Amino acid sequence: MAVTSPRGSDLVLQRLMSLHPKIIDLTLDRMWRILADLGHPERALPPVIHIAGTNGKGSTQAMLRAGLEAAGARVHAYTSPHLARFHERIRVAGELISEEALTALLDECEAANGGVPITFFEITTAAAMLAFARTSADWTLLEVGLGGRLDATNVIEAPRLTVITPVSLDHQQYLGETVGEIAGEKAGILKRGVPCVVGRQEDAALEVIEAKAARLGVPLLVQGQHWHVAAEGGRLVFQDETGLLDLPPPRLLGAHQYDNAGMVVAALRHLGFGEDACAAALTRAEWPARMQRLVSGPLVELAGTAQLWLDGGHNPSAGEAIAATLDGMGAHPTWLICGMLNTKDVAGFLRPLAGRAERLYAVGIPGEANTLPAEATRDVARAEGLEAETAGSVAEAVQAIVAQDPAARILICGSLYLAGRVLQENG
Missing domain, CATH: 3.40.1190.10 (Mur-like, catalytic domain)
Structure with missing residues:
Protein backbone atom coordinates (compact mmCIF):
# COMPACT_ATOMS: atom_id res chain seq x y z
CA MET A 1 0.00 0.00 0.00
CA ALA A 285 2.03 37.24 -8.50
CA GLU A 286 3.26 35.78 -5.22
CA TRP A 287 6.87 34.66 -4.75
CA PRO A 288 8.15 34.01 -1.22
CA ALA A 289 11.56 35.18 0.03
CA ARG A 290 11.92 37.97 -2.50
CA MET A 291 11.78 41.08 -0.30
CA GLN A 292 8.94 39.42 1.57
CA ARG A 293 7.56 41.15 4.66
CA LEU A 294 6.93 38.55 7.37
CA VAL A 295 3.73 39.47 9.16
CA SER A 296 3.04 36.57 11.53
CA GLY A 297 4.78 33.70 13.28
CA PRO A 298 7.20 33.18 16.18
CA LEU A 299 10.00 35.30 14.68
CA VAL A 300 7.60 38.17 14.05
CA GLU A 301 6.39 37.95 17.64
CA LEU A 302 10.02 37.97 18.78
CA ALA A 303 10.65 41.09 16.68
CA GLY A 304 7.84 42.97 18.38
CA THR A 305 7.49 46.42 16.79
CA ALA A 306 10.44 45.87 14.44
CA GLN A 307 9.85 45.10 10.75
CA LEU A 308 11.01 41.67 9.58
CA TRP A 309 11.90 41.15 5.91
CA LEU A 310 13.24 38.12 4.04
CA ASP A 311 15.18 37.83 0.78
CA GLY A 312 16.94 34.79 -0.69
CA GLY A 313 19.27 36.67 -3.08
CA HIS A 314 22.85 35.41 -2.87
CA ASN A 315 25.08 36.80 -5.63
CA PRO A 316 26.53 40.24 -6.45
CA SER A 317 23.66 41.21 -8.73
CA ALA A 318 21.19 40.27 -6.01
CA GLY A 319 23.15 42.37 -3.52
CA GLU A 320 22.84 45.36 -5.84
CA ALA A 321 19.11 44.72 -6.30
CA ILE A 322 18.57 44.51 -2.53
CA ALA A 323 20.53 47.72 -1.99
CA ALA A 324 18.42 49.53 -4.60
CA THR A 325 15.24 48.18 -3.02
CA LEU A 326 16.30 49.41 0.42
CA ASP A 327 17.05 52.82 -1.06
CA GLY A 328 13.51 52.95 -2.43
CA MET A 329 11.88 51.95 0.86
CA GLY A 330 12.58 55.26 2.56
CA ALA A 331 14.90 56.28 5.35
CA HIS A 332 14.74 53.77 8.19
CA PRO A 333 17.53 52.09 10.17
CA THR A 334 18.19 48.71 8.53
CA TRP A 335 19.87 45.78 10.25
CA LEU A 336 20.99 42.66 8.42
CA ILE A 337 20.99 39.00 9.43
CA CYS A 338 23.06 37.15 6.87
CA GLY A 339 23.92 33.50 6.26
CA MET A 340 25.57 32.24 3.06
CA LEU A 341 26.94 29.15 1.37
CA ASN A 342 30.68 28.67 1.05
CA THR A 343 30.29 28.43 -2.75
CA LYS A 344 29.13 32.05 -3.12
CA ASP A 345 30.88 35.38 -3.69
CA VAL A 346 30.22 36.69 -0.21
CA ALA A 347 32.18 39.92 -0.67
CA GLY A 348 30.42 40.63 -3.96
CA PHE A 349 27.01 40.12 -2.36
CA LEU A 350 27.74 42.27 0.71
CA ARG A 351 29.65 45.09 -0.98
CA PRO A 352 26.54 46.94 -2.26
CA LEU A 353 24.99 46.74 1.22
CA ALA A 354 27.84 48.55 2.96
CA GLY A 355 26.65 51.95 4.12
CA ARG A 356 23.02 50.87 4.04
CA ALA A 357 22.93 48.90 7.30
CA GLU A 358 23.46 49.78 10.94
CA ARG A 359 25.05 46.40 11.58
CA LEU A 360 25.13 42.85 10.26
CA TYR A 361 24.67 39.72 12.34
CA ALA A 362 26.23 36.69 10.65
CA VAL A 363 24.70 33.24 11.17
CA GLY A 364 25.26 29.73 9.91
CA ILE A 365 22.55 27.95 7.93
CA PRO A 366 21.19 25.09 10.05
CA GLY A 367 21.35 21.65 8.49
CA GLU A 368 23.26 22.83 5.41
CA ALA A 369 26.58 21.08 4.79
CA ASN A 370 27.91 23.91 2.63
CA THR A 371 27.10 26.72 5.05
CA LEU A 372 29.77 29.36 5.51
CA PRO A 373 30.65 29.64 9.21
CA ALA A 374 29.20 32.73 10.81
CA GLU A 375 32.69 33.93 11.72
CA ALA A 376 33.77 33.84 8.08
CA THR A 377 30.73 35.83 6.95
CA ARG A 378 31.39 38.34 9.74
CA ASP A 379 35.01 38.77 8.67
CA VAL A 380 34.09 39.36 5.03
CA ALA A 381 31.40 41.85 6.07
CA ARG A 382 33.90 43.79 8.14
CA ALA A 383 36.36 43.81 5.25
CA GLU A 384 33.62 45.34 3.08
CA GLY A 385 32.97 48.15 5.56
CA LEU A 386 30.02 46.76 7.50
CA GLU A 387 29.89 46.62 11.28
CA ALA A 388 29.39 42.94 11.92
CA GLU A 389 28.97 40.41 14.74
CA THR A 390 27.98 36.77 14.91
CA ALA A 391 24.86 35.19 16.37
CA GLY A 392 24.05 31.58 17.15
CA SER A 393 20.76 31.67 15.26
CA VAL A 394 18.38 33.97 13.43
CA ALA A 395 16.23 34.22 16.55
CA GLU A 396 19.24 35.18 18.65
CA ALA A 397 20.16 37.85 16.10
CA VAL A 398 16.60 39.25 16.10
CA GLN A 399 16.69 39.50 19.88
CA ALA A 400 20.05 41.28 19.81
CA ILE A 401 18.82 43.79 17.23
CA VAL A 402 15.51 44.68 18.91
CA ALA A 403 17.33 45.13 22.21
CA GLN A 404 19.24 47.94 20.52
CA ASP A 405 16.53 49.29 18.19
CA PRO A 406 12.94 48.18 18.88
CA ALA A 407 11.72 49.89 15.70
CA ALA A 408 14.40 48.42 13.41
CA ARG A 409 13.91 47.24 9.87
CA ILE A 410 15.48 43.76 9.93
CA LEU A 411 16.38 42.02 6.68
CA ILE A 412 17.31 38.33 6.72
CA CYS A 413 19.31 37.61 3.57
CA GLY A 414 22.14 35.78 1.82
CA SER A 415 20.70 32.41 0.81
CA LEU A 416 17.53 30.70 -0.37
CA TYR A 417 18.45 27.85 1.96
CA LEU A 418 18.50 30.23 4.92
CA ALA A 419 15.22 31.73 3.73
CA GLY A 420 13.67 28.28 3.58
CA ARG A 421 14.74 27.50 7.13
CA VAL A 422 13.31 30.82 8.32
CA LEU A 423 9.98 30.12 6.63
CA GLN A 424 9.90 26.63 8.17
CA GLU A 425 10.71 27.83 11.66
CA ASN A 426 8.37 30.80 11.41
CA GLY A 427 5.45 28.53 10.54
Whole structure:
Protein backbone atom coordinates (compact mmCIF):
# COMPACT_ATOMS: atom_id res chain seq x y z
CA MET A 1 0.00 0.00 0.00
CA ALA A 2 1.32 3.47 -0.92
CA VAL A 3 2.70 5.61 1.87
CA THR A 4 0.76 8.86 1.89
CA SER A 5 2.08 10.57 4.99
CA PRO A 6 4.49 13.50 4.54
CA ARG A 7 7.24 11.07 5.49
CA GLY A 8 6.50 8.96 2.41
CA SER A 9 7.98 11.35 -0.13
CA ASP A 10 10.72 12.37 2.30
CA LEU A 11 11.96 8.77 2.48
CA VAL A 12 12.04 8.41 -1.30
CA LEU A 13 13.78 11.77 -1.70
CA GLN A 14 16.43 10.70 0.80
CA ARG A 15 17.08 7.53 -1.20
CA LEU A 16 17.29 9.46 -4.46
CA MET A 17 19.93 11.76 -2.97
CA SER A 18 22.31 8.78 -2.79
CA LEU A 19 22.05 7.70 -6.43
CA HIS A 20 24.92 9.88 -7.61
CA PRO A 21 28.05 10.85 -5.69
CA LYS A 22 28.09 14.38 -7.12
CA ILE A 23 25.28 16.81 -6.33
CA ILE A 24 25.83 18.62 -9.65
CA ASP A 25 27.07 16.81 -12.77
CA LEU A 26 26.02 18.60 -15.93
CA THR A 27 25.20 16.22 -18.78
CA LEU A 28 21.97 15.16 -20.46
CA ASP A 29 22.82 11.49 -21.02
CA ARG A 30 21.22 10.24 -17.80
CA MET A 31 18.17 12.42 -18.40
CA TRP A 32 17.59 11.04 -21.89
CA ARG A 33 17.91 7.49 -20.53
CA ILE A 34 15.32 7.82 -17.77
CA LEU A 35 12.90 9.75 -19.96
CA ALA A 36 13.07 6.93 -22.52
CA ASP A 37 12.44 4.39 -19.77
CA LEU A 38 9.40 6.42 -18.67
CA GLY A 39 7.95 6.59 -22.20
CA HIS A 40 9.20 10.10 -23.05
CA PRO A 41 6.83 12.28 -20.98
CA GLU A 42 8.73 15.37 -22.18
CA ARG A 43 7.14 14.84 -25.60
CA ALA A 44 3.60 14.99 -24.18
CA LEU A 45 3.77 18.27 -22.26
CA PRO A 46 1.41 21.18 -22.91
CA PRO A 47 3.14 24.10 -24.72
CA VAL A 48 6.34 24.95 -22.85
CA ILE A 49 7.80 28.30 -21.84
CA HIS A 50 11.42 27.64 -20.82
CA ILE A 51 13.12 30.18 -18.54
CA ALA A 52 16.88 30.53 -17.96
CA GLY A 53 19.09 33.27 -16.51
CA THR A 54 21.05 34.15 -13.39
CA ASN A 55 18.60 36.39 -11.54
CA GLY A 56 14.85 36.79 -11.68
CA LYS A 57 13.86 33.37 -13.07
CA GLY A 58 11.52 32.57 -10.19
CA SER A 59 9.90 36.00 -10.07
CA THR A 60 9.45 35.99 -13.83
CA GLN A 61 7.85 32.55 -13.74
CA ALA A 62 5.55 33.59 -10.88
CA MET A 63 4.32 36.61 -12.83
CA LEU A 64 3.88 34.59 -16.01
CA ARG A 65 1.81 32.03 -14.15
CA ALA A 66 -0.34 34.75 -12.59
CA GLY A 67 -1.02 36.32 -15.98
CA LEU A 68 -1.80 33.06 -17.74
CA GLU A 69 -4.08 31.87 -14.95
CA ALA A 70 -5.90 35.20 -14.87
CA ALA A 71 -6.67 34.63 -18.56
CA GLY A 72 -8.28 31.30 -17.63
CA ALA A 73 -5.40 28.99 -18.51
CA ARG A 74 -4.43 25.86 -16.59
CA VAL A 75 -0.69 26.05 -15.93
CA HIS A 76 1.94 23.52 -14.89
CA ALA A 77 5.01 25.06 -13.26
CA TYR A 78 8.39 23.64 -12.27
CA THR A 79 10.86 25.60 -10.15
CA SER A 80 13.85 25.05 -7.87
CA PRO A 81 15.07 25.04 -5.22
CA HIS A 82 12.20 24.77 -2.80
CA LEU A 83 12.06 26.82 0.38
CA ALA A 84 10.15 24.82 2.99
CA ARG A 85 8.82 21.68 1.25
CA PHE A 86 9.91 19.84 -1.90
CA HIS A 87 6.31 19.94 -3.15
CA GLU A 88 6.79 23.67 -3.96
CA ARG A 89 8.85 22.65 -6.99
CA ILE A 90 5.98 20.98 -8.83
CA ARG A 91 2.69 22.78 -9.46
CA VAL A 92 0.24 20.68 -11.48
CA ALA A 93 -2.52 22.59 -13.28
CA GLY A 94 -2.25 25.40 -10.75
CA GLU A 95 -2.04 23.32 -7.57
CA LEU A 96 0.99 22.17 -5.59
CA ILE A 97 1.48 18.46 -6.16
CA SER A 98 -0.17 16.33 -3.50
CA GLU A 99 1.83 14.14 -1.13
CA GLU A 100 0.18 10.99 -2.49
CA ALA A 101 0.87 11.89 -6.12
CA LEU A 102 4.46 12.93 -5.41
CA THR A 103 5.26 9.73 -3.52
CA ALA A 104 3.79 7.57 -6.28
CA LEU A 105 5.70 9.44 -9.01
CA LEU A 106 8.99 9.28 -7.15
CA ASP A 107 8.50 5.54 -6.55
CA GLU A 108 7.79 5.06 -10.26
CA CYS A 109 10.87 7.01 -11.33
CA GLU A 110 13.06 5.22 -8.81
CA ALA A 111 11.90 1.86 -10.15
CA ALA A 112 12.42 2.93 -13.77
CA ASN A 113 15.93 4.16 -12.96
CA GLY A 114 16.90 0.74 -11.56
CA GLY A 115 19.51 2.04 -9.11
CA VAL A 116 21.95 3.34 -11.73
CA PRO A 117 23.67 6.71 -11.21
CA ILE A 118 21.45 9.76 -11.70
CA THR A 119 21.45 13.10 -9.92
CA PHE A 120 18.70 14.13 -7.53
CA PHE A 121 17.72 17.04 -9.77
CA GLU A 122 17.54 14.84 -12.86
CA ILE A 123 15.27 12.18 -11.41
CA THR A 124 12.99 14.69 -9.69
CA THR A 125 12.76 16.69 -12.93
CA ALA A 126 11.72 13.48 -14.69
CA ALA A 127 9.03 13.00 -12.02
CA ALA A 128 7.73 16.52 -12.64
CA MET A 129 7.54 15.92 -16.38
CA LEU A 130 5.67 12.68 -15.78
CA ALA A 131 3.14 14.54 -13.63
CA PHE A 132 2.71 17.26 -16.25
CA ALA A 133 2.32 14.80 -19.13
CA ARG A 134 -0.49 12.97 -17.33
CA THR A 135 -2.57 16.01 -16.40
CA SER A 136 -4.34 18.24 -18.90
CA ALA A 137 -3.21 21.88 -18.96
CA ASP A 138 -2.74 24.75 -21.38
CA TRP A 139 0.85 25.73 -20.55
CA THR A 140 3.99 24.35 -18.93
CA LEU A 141 6.47 26.72 -17.29
CA LEU A 142 9.93 25.18 -16.85
CA GLU A 143 12.57 27.01 -14.84
CA VAL A 144 16.16 25.98 -15.49
CA GLY A 145 17.95 24.64 -12.42
CA LEU A 146 21.54 25.54 -13.35
CA GLY A 147 22.91 26.99 -16.58
CA GLY A 148 20.75 25.87 -19.47
CA ARG A 149 22.63 23.94 -22.15
CA LEU A 150 23.13 20.82 -20.01
CA ASP A 151 20.38 21.42 -17.47
CA ALA A 152 17.95 18.55 -16.89
CA THR A 153 15.05 20.72 -18.10
CA ASN A 154 16.67 21.24 -21.51
CA VAL A 155 15.06 18.23 -23.13
CA ILE A 156 12.15 19.99 -24.84
CA GLU A 157 12.61 19.78 -28.59
CA ALA A 158 10.32 22.68 -29.50
CA PRO A 159 9.15 24.93 -26.67
CA ARG A 160 6.59 27.59 -27.55
CA LEU A 161 8.81 30.36 -26.16
CA THR A 162 12.06 30.77 -24.26
CA VAL A 163 13.04 33.54 -21.84
CA ILE A 164 16.54 34.56 -20.74
CA THR A 165 16.58 36.78 -17.66
CA PRO A 166 19.64 38.94 -16.78
CA VAL A 167 22.90 36.99 -16.82
CA SER A 168 25.62 37.71 -14.27
CA LEU A 169 28.40 35.92 -12.41
CA ASP A 170 27.22 32.92 -10.36
CA HIS A 171 28.12 29.22 -10.28
CA GLN A 172 31.39 29.99 -12.10
CA GLN A 173 32.77 26.57 -11.13
CA TYR A 174 30.17 24.99 -13.44
CA LEU A 175 29.29 27.62 -16.04
CA GLY A 176 32.44 29.63 -16.81
CA GLU A 177 34.49 32.46 -15.41
CA THR A 178 33.09 35.33 -17.51
CA VAL A 179 29.63 36.71 -18.15
CA GLY A 180 30.06 35.79 -21.81
CA GLU A 181 30.85 32.16 -21.01
CA ILE A 182 27.90 31.93 -18.63
CA ALA A 183 25.60 33.52 -21.23
CA GLY A 184 26.68 30.79 -23.64
CA GLU A 185 25.39 28.18 -21.21
CA LYS A 186 22.12 30.06 -20.66
CA ALA A 187 21.67 30.45 -24.43
CA GLY A 188 21.77 26.66 -24.65
CA ILE A 189 17.99 26.68 -24.19
CA LEU A 190 17.52 28.42 -27.56
CA LYS A 191 15.86 26.17 -30.11
CA ARG A 192 15.80 26.60 -33.88
CA GLY A 193 13.08 29.04 -34.90
CA VAL A 194 11.60 29.37 -31.38
CA PRO A 195 11.26 33.03 -30.26
CA CYS A 196 13.13 34.17 -27.15
CA VAL A 197 12.40 37.09 -24.83
CA VAL A 198 15.69 38.54 -23.54
CA GLY A 199 15.89 40.70 -20.43
CA ARG A 200 18.41 43.43 -19.67
CA GLN A 201 21.94 42.14 -20.36
CA GLU A 202 25.52 43.25 -20.19
CA ASP A 203 26.99 43.76 -23.67
CA ALA A 204 29.21 40.66 -23.37
CA ALA A 205 26.21 38.47 -22.56
CA LEU A 206 23.96 39.94 -25.24
CA GLU A 207 26.60 39.44 -27.93
CA VAL A 208 26.78 35.73 -27.13
CA ILE A 209 22.99 35.34 -27.04
CA GLU A 210 22.55 37.22 -30.32
CA ALA A 211 25.24 35.16 -32.05
CA LYS A 212 23.64 31.87 -30.96
CA ALA A 213 20.20 33.13 -31.99
CA ALA A 214 21.50 34.09 -35.44
CA ARG A 215 22.91 30.60 -35.98
CA LEU A 216 19.59 28.99 -35.05
CA GLY A 217 17.25 31.47 -36.72
CA VAL A 218 15.77 32.44 -33.35
CA PRO A 219 13.63 35.62 -33.38
CA LEU A 220 14.71 37.72 -30.37
CA LEU A 221 12.62 40.16 -28.34
CA VAL A 222 15.35 42.10 -26.52
CA GLN A 223 14.84 44.68 -23.78
CA GLY A 224 16.05 48.06 -24.98
CA GLN A 225 15.71 47.07 -28.65
CA HIS A 226 12.33 45.50 -29.29
CA TRP A 227 10.59 46.53 -26.10
CA HIS A 228 11.08 49.02 -23.29
CA VAL A 229 9.86 49.18 -19.70
CA ALA A 230 10.04 51.99 -17.13
CA ALA A 231 8.57 53.16 -13.84
CA GLU A 232 6.69 56.41 -14.36
CA GLY A 233 4.43 58.14 -11.84
CA GLY A 234 3.95 55.03 -9.74
CA ARG A 235 2.97 52.98 -12.79
CA LEU A 236 4.75 50.57 -15.13
CA VAL A 237 4.95 51.78 -18.71
CA PHE A 238 5.68 49.18 -21.37
CA GLN A 239 6.17 49.82 -25.05
CA ASP A 240 6.81 47.56 -28.01
CA GLU A 241 6.06 47.71 -31.72
CA THR A 242 2.34 47.19 -31.11
CA GLY A 243 1.99 50.16 -28.80
CA LEU A 244 2.16 51.40 -25.22
CA LEU A 245 0.68 49.89 -22.06
CA ASP A 246 0.15 51.83 -18.84
CA LEU A 247 0.05 49.15 -16.12
CA PRO A 248 0.00 48.92 -12.32
CA PRO A 249 3.37 48.54 -10.58
CA PRO A 250 4.58 45.01 -9.83
CA ARG A 251 3.35 43.55 -6.57
CA LEU A 252 6.83 42.12 -5.98
CA LEU A 253 9.08 44.74 -4.40
CA GLY A 254 12.24 46.19 -5.90
CA ALA A 255 13.22 48.25 -8.93
CA HIS A 256 14.55 45.07 -10.59
CA GLN A 257 11.02 43.66 -10.62
CA TYR A 258 10.10 46.24 -13.28
CA ASP A 259 12.59 44.58 -15.62
CA ASN A 260 11.23 41.14 -14.70
CA ALA A 261 7.71 42.41 -15.29
CA GLY A 262 8.80 43.79 -18.66
CA MET A 263 9.95 40.33 -19.76
CA VAL A 264 6.62 38.89 -18.68
CA VAL A 265 4.59 41.52 -20.54
CA ALA A 266 6.76 41.02 -23.65
CA ALA A 267 6.15 37.28 -23.43
CA LEU A 268 2.39 37.59 -22.89
CA ARG A 269 2.01 40.12 -25.70
CA HIS A 270 3.95 37.88 -28.07
CA LEU A 271 1.69 34.95 -27.13
CA GLY A 272 -1.39 37.01 -27.93
CA PHE A 273 -2.61 37.88 -24.43
CA GLY A 274 -4.13 41.27 -23.76
CA GLU A 275 -3.77 44.07 -21.25
CA ASP A 276 -5.87 42.37 -18.55
CA ALA A 277 -3.55 39.36 -18.44
CA CYS A 278 -0.52 41.65 -18.33
CA ALA A 279 -1.97 43.66 -15.43
CA ALA A 280 -2.85 40.50 -13.53
CA ALA A 281 0.66 39.16 -14.02
CA LEU A 282 2.03 42.18 -12.19
CA THR A 283 -0.57 42.50 -9.43
CA ARG A 284 -1.40 38.88 -8.55
CA ALA A 285 2.03 37.24 -8.50
CA GLU A 286 3.26 35.78 -5.22
CA TRP A 287 6.87 34.66 -4.75
CA PRO A 288 8.15 34.01 -1.22
CA ALA A 289 11.56 35.18 0.03
CA ARG A 290 11.92 37.97 -2.50
CA MET A 291 11.78 41.08 -0.30
CA GLN A 292 8.94 39.42 1.57
CA ARG A 293 7.56 41.15 4.66
CA LEU A 294 6.93 38.55 7.37
CA VAL A 295 3.73 39.47 9.16
CA SER A 296 3.04 36.57 11.53
CA GLY A 297 4.78 33.70 13.28
CA PRO A 298 7.20 33.18 16.18
CA LEU A 299 10.00 35.30 14.68
CA VAL A 300 7.60 38.17 14.05
CA GLU A 301 6.39 37.95 17.64
CA LEU A 302 10.02 37.97 18.78
CA ALA A 303 10.65 41.09 16.68
CA GLY A 304 7.84 42.97 18.38
CA THR A 305 7.49 46.42 16.79
CA ALA A 306 10.44 45.87 14.44
CA GLN A 307 9.85 45.10 10.75
CA LEU A 308 11.01 41.67 9.58
CA TRP A 309 11.90 41.15 5.91
CA LEU A 310 13.24 38.12 4.04
CA ASP A 311 15.18 37.83 0.78
CA GLY A 312 16.94 34.79 -0.69
CA GLY A 313 19.27 36.67 -3.08
CA HIS A 314 22.85 35.41 -2.87
CA ASN A 315 25.08 36.80 -5.63
CA PRO A 316 26.53 40.24 -6.45
CA SER A 317 23.66 41.21 -8.73
CA ALA A 318 21.19 40.27 -6.01
CA GLY A 319 23.15 42.37 -3.52
CA GLU A 320 22.84 45.36 -5.84
CA ALA A 321 19.11 44.72 -6.30
CA ILE A 322 18.57 44.51 -2.53
CA ALA A 323 20.53 47.72 -1.99
CA ALA A 324 18.42 49.53 -4.60
CA THR A 325 15.24 48.18 -3.02
CA LEU A 326 16.30 49.41 0.42
CA ASP A 327 17.05 52.82 -1.06
CA GLY A 328 13.51 52.95 -2.43
CA MET A 329 11.88 51.95 0.86
CA GLY A 330 12.58 55.26 2.56
CA ALA A 331 14.90 56.28 5.35
CA HIS A 332 14.74 53.77 8.19
CA PRO A 333 17.53 52.09 10.17
CA THR A 334 18.19 48.71 8.53
CA TRP A 335 19.87 45.78 10.25
CA LEU A 336 20.99 42.66 8.42
CA ILE A 337 20.99 39.00 9.43
CA CYS A 338 23.06 37.15 6.87
CA GLY A 339 23.92 33.50 6.26
CA MET A 340 25.57 32.24 3.06
CA LEU A 341 26.94 29.15 1.37
CA ASN A 342 30.68 28.67 1.05
CA THR A 343 30.29 28.43 -2.75
CA LYS A 344 29.13 32.05 -3.12
CA ASP A 345 30.88 35.38 -3.69
CA VAL A 346 30.22 36.69 -0.21
CA ALA A 347 32.18 39.92 -0.67
CA GLY A 348 30.42 40.63 -3.96
CA PHE A 349 27.01 40.12 -2.36
CA LEU A 350 27.74 42.27 0.71
CA ARG A 351 29.65 45.09 -0.98
CA PRO A 352 26.54 46.94 -2.26
CA LEU A 353 24.99 46.74 1.22
CA ALA A 354 27.84 48.55 2.96
CA GLY A 355 26.65 51.95 4.12
CA ARG A 356 23.02 50.87 4.04
CA ALA A 357 22.93 48.90 7.30
CA GLU A 358 23.46 49.78 10.94
CA ARG A 359 25.05 46.40 11.58
CA LEU A 360 25.13 42.85 10.26
CA TYR A 361 24.67 39.72 12.34
CA ALA A 362 26.23 36.69 10.65
CA VAL A 363 24.70 33.24 11.17
CA GLY A 364 25.26 29.73 9.91
CA ILE A 365 22.55 27.95 7.93
CA PRO A 366 21.19 25.09 10.05
CA GLY A 367 21.35 21.65 8.49
CA GLU A 368 23.26 22.83 5.41
CA ALA A 369 26.58 21.08 4.79
CA ASN A 370 27.91 23.91 2.63
CA THR A 371 27.10 26.72 5.05
CA LEU A 372 29.77 29.36 5.51
CA PRO A 373 30.65 29.64 9.21
CA ALA A 374 29.20 32.73 10.81
CA GLU A 375 32.69 33.93 11.72
CA ALA A 376 33.77 33.84 8.08
CA THR A 377 30.73 35.83 6.95
CA ARG A 378 31.39 38.34 9.74
CA ASP A 379 35.01 38.77 8.67
CA VAL A 380 34.09 39.36 5.03
CA ALA A 381 31.40 41.85 6.07
CA ARG A 382 33.90 43.79 8.14
CA ALA A 383 36.36 43.81 5.25
CA GLU A 384 33.62 45.34 3.08
CA GLY A 385 32.97 48.15 5.56
CA LEU A 386 30.02 46.76 7.50
CA GLU A 387 29.89 46.62 11.28
CA ALA A 388 29.39 42.94 11.92
CA GLU A 389 28.97 40.41 14.74
CA THR A 390 27.98 36.77 14.91
CA ALA A 391 24.86 35.19 16.37
CA GLY A 392 24.05 31.58 17.15
CA SER A 393 20.76 31.67 15.26
CA VAL A 394 18.38 33.97 13.43
CA ALA A 395 16.23 34.22 16.55
CA GLU A 396 19.24 35.18 18.65
CA ALA A 397 20.16 37.85 16.10
CA VAL A 398 16.60 39.25 16.10
CA GLN A 399 16.69 39.50 19.88
CA ALA A 400 20.05 41.28 19.81
CA ILE A 401 18.82 43.79 17.23
CA VAL A 402 15.51 44.68 18.91
CA ALA A 403 17.33 45.13 22.21
CA GLN A 404 19.24 47.94 20.52
CA ASP A 405 16.53 49.29 18.19
CA PRO A 406 12.94 48.18 18.88
CA ALA A 407 11.72 49.89 15.70
CA ALA A 408 14.40 48.42 13.41
CA ARG A 409 13.91 47.24 9.87
CA ILE A 410 15.48 43.76 9.93
CA LEU A 411 16.38 42.02 6.68
CA ILE A 412 17.31 38.33 6.72
CA CYS A 413 19.31 37.61 3.57
CA GLY A 414 22.14 35.78 1.82
CA SER A 415 20.70 32.41 0.81
CA LEU A 416 17.53 30.70 -0.37
CA TYR A 417 18.45 27.85 1.96
CA LEU A 418 18.50 30.23 4.92
CA ALA A 419 15.22 31.73 3.73
CA GLY A 420 13.67 28.28 3.58
CA ARG A 421 14.74 27.50 7.13
CA VAL A 422 13.31 30.82 8.32
CA LEU A 423 9.98 30.12 6.63
CA GLN A 424 9.90 26.63 8.17
CA GLU A 425 10.71 27.83 11.66
CA ASN A 426 8.37 30.80 11.41
CA GLY A 427 5.45 28.53 10.54
